[in-house]
Amino acid sequence: MTHHPAAPHAAPNPASTPTSTPTSTPTSTPTSTLGAARRPKRGGAASEWTIDATDLVKTYPAGRGKEPVRALDGLSLQVRPGEVFGLLGPNGAGKSTTVRLLTTLSRPDSGRATVAGHDVLRDPGAVRHAIGLVSQRPSSAPLMTGRESLELAARVQGLDRATARRRSGELLERFGLAPAADRLTRTYSGGMNRRLDVAIGLVNRPAVLFLDEPTTGLDPEARAQLWAEIARMASVEETTVLLTTHYLDEADHLSDRLAIVDRGRVVAQGTPDALKSELRGDRLVVELVDPTSGAAAAERLSRLPSLFDIVTEGRQVRGRTDQGAGVLPVALAELERWGVAVASATVARPSLDDVYLRHAGRTFEEVGS
Amino acid sequence: MTTLAVHSALLTRRSVTALVRQPAFVLITLVQPAIWLLLFGALFETVVQIPGFGADGRSYLEYLTPGVVAMTALFSAAWAGTVYIEDMGVGVMDRMLASPVRRGAMMNGTIAYQSLTAFVQTAVIIGIAYAAGARFDRPFPGIVLTFAAAVLLTVVFAALSNAVALLTRDQNALIGISQLLSLPLAFLSSAIMDVRLAPAWLQTVATYNPLDWAVVVSREGLAAAPDWAAMWPRLGALAALAVAMSWLATKAFAAYQRSV
Incomplete structure (x- = not known):
């Protein structure tokens, strides 16, 4: 689902868009024709991508009694101009490290990346002029007002005083902060602070805005409000957005395209719909009364020709089916015949969680997000 | 350069606000340096009577004022890095x-802010000293040199504190290192006591102690008969160290x- 009018969400053949591994890009490129027609390139970029990262590797040195951590293990991703690109993965998958490298906060051990046409290693200064960063943690000083924070950020980006003032007023208005503009930010709610952070990230009209876990810690209402703002912003500001999240629904809701990150690599990339339709069939979930009967239940269900990809997880047995809800009575009858007590059973359309399971080999909840 | x-x-301005x-x-x-000045001043009032103490006709309060200026500058500057850790x-x-x-x-911003603080604190200390009866032989250029010494010492230690903050990224480590350094530097100097009455090794250490340089610059500047040969090299060394530390930080x- 997309809210971005400029984005190519209706690819002619969605099934060919996702790539299962970084190396197996689709043979034809329906993507490149779409991407090229949309917007002139910035700054004489050599690449048609707004973000183009190849084989990024980053290892953090060992601490006392700690193994070195290979945070990124050959991560590659390509982001088109004007799209909202989601980076989805559990904590520790390498999302934030990717953002740190692309925003010049940290340097990769190997690999290369360009952002808005500038190489992050050779020309970090140009990258910094072209980007806005909203990091995971609040980034406005508690003893400054919202307006002061914005104006300072604008001045530092090279705007003159009058322009900085105008731009700050505009952003305060748009993010619903105008009534609180002259209060100290320490009196702001979590949602207000987050909106101010996003406004600060946009103050220089960046070509690329990085949003690192923007809604973590927000209550549902503030989260919905920020979602609406992010969706609107990408079109109003003509900004490319790279968003990291460990919320499946957030990635699904906001991203034009997304990459699933697991153990420092991109394991799947494409539009949410394409990734989901790549999976054959619907998902059956059976919840058992007795957790020890899982293996027996899986064994019985695997004999049914209409079910495949059966996995057991605690008291849950999951499988996939081409027969939609029609599989339910058959499965329940089979289990009853063998005396396996069932607490509940559902059939659902594939979700991003299924996509994740398919590519990372475990469910999203399992890794503990 | 203009961008810088x-x-x-x-x-x-952000820090000052x-x-x-x-x-x-x-x-x-502002109250803390006043406490230093009045407490030490009262406690050690009679040390000027010890034979060999280079009071040169000054009261202990007059002798002590440059010492408290330097100690205050050091103690404040040593905390500079906590701003980075918070950030x-x-x-x-x-x-x-x-x-x-x-x-x-980013370095200049925090150092300039610390220097402003040091400037105000120095002004307050001198004001209190006057109010408590101190009279300096050569207020000019003595007071100007006192301000210069306090600001340069602040630059040296604010830069050091910032560097430690960036390298350790840890509030406890920064506080630990600051405290480990501050008090010994204060006592290995002529801030509150004439080092000529101390053991020879301590006098040697004091010669290399930036805090002592600041004390000597200020004290000689205020003295009736300044020892310029002792003052200028120390002022120069302080300035050079301030530039070097800022660059390194x-x-x-x-x-x-x-x-x-």
């Missing part, structure tokens, strides 16, 4: 480093970015 100046000014919005903190900053704890440091802000400006940003 503009950014430095903007960031200095934050300071004046904490009136309690401002009050503490690292939230997203401020990341956002700054991912923006076109010059690293030099700015380099510490690179080390910080490599480690995160």
Whole structure:
């Protein structure tokens, strides 16, 4: 689902868009024709991508009694101009490290990346002029007002005083902060602070805005409000957005395209719909009364020709089916015949969680997000 | 260069604005040196009578004032790095480093702010000393040199504190190192006591102690018969060290970015 009018969400053949591994890009490129027609390139970029990262590797040195951590293990991703690109993965998958490298906060051990046409290693200064960063943690000083924070950020980006003032007023208005503009930010709610952070990230009209876990810690209402703002912003500001999240629904809701990150690599990339339709069939979930009967239940269900990809997880047995809800009575009858007590059973359309399971080999909840 | 100046000014103003919005903190900053001056002044009042103490006809309060100025500058500056640690704890440091802000400006901003604080504290100490009856033989250029010494000493130790903050990224480590350094430096100097009455090794150490340089610059500047040959080299060394420390501390940003 997309809210971005400029984005190519209706690819002619969605099934060919996702790539299962970084190396197996689709043979034809329906993507490149779409991407090229949309917007002139910035700054004489050599690449048609707004973000183009190849084989990024980053290892953090060992601490006392700690193994070195290979945070990124050959991560590659390509982001088109004007799209909202989601980076989805559990904590520790390498999302934030990717953002740190692309925003010049940290340097990769190997690999290369360009952002808005500038190489992050050779020309970090140009990258910094072209980007806005909203990091995971609040980034406005508690003893400054919202307006002061914005104006300072604008001045530092090279705007003159009058322009900085105008731009700050505009952003305060748009993010619903105008009534609180002259209060100290320490009196702001979590949602207000987050909106101010996003406004600060946009103050220089960046070509690329990085949003690192923007809604973590927000209550549902503030989260919905920020979602609406992010969706609107990408079109109003003509900004490319790279968003990291460990919320499946957030990635699904906001991203034009997304990459699933697991153990420092991109394991799947494409539009949410394409990734989901790549999976054959619907998902059956059976919840058992007795957790020890899982293996027996899986064994019985695997004999049914209409079910495949059966996995057991605690008291849950999951499988996939081409027969939609029609599989339910058959499965329940089979289990009853063998005396396996069932607490509940559902059939659902594939979700991003299924996509994740398919590519990372475990469910999203399992890794503990 | 102009970008550096503009950014430095903007960031200095940010710190000053934050300071004046904490009136309690401002009050503490100003009361603390007064306590040093009056307590030490009363406790050691009679040391000037010890044979060999180079009071040269001054009261102990007059002798002590340059010492308290330097100690106050050192103790305040040693905390400078805590601002960076706070900024690292939230997203401020990341956002700054991912923006076109010059690293030099980030360093200058905090150092300029600390220097302003030191300037005000020095003014308060001199004011209190006068109020308590101190009379200096050569207020000019003595007081100007006192301000210069306090600011340069502040630059040296604020830069050092910032560098330690960037390298350790840890509040406890920074406080530990600051405390380990501050008190010994204060007592290995002529701030409160004439080192000529101390063991020879201590006199030698004091010769290399930047805090002692600041004390000597101020005390000689205020004296009736200044020992210029002792004063100028120390003022020069302080200035050189201030430039070198600021430059080195700015380099510490690179080390910080490599480690995160």
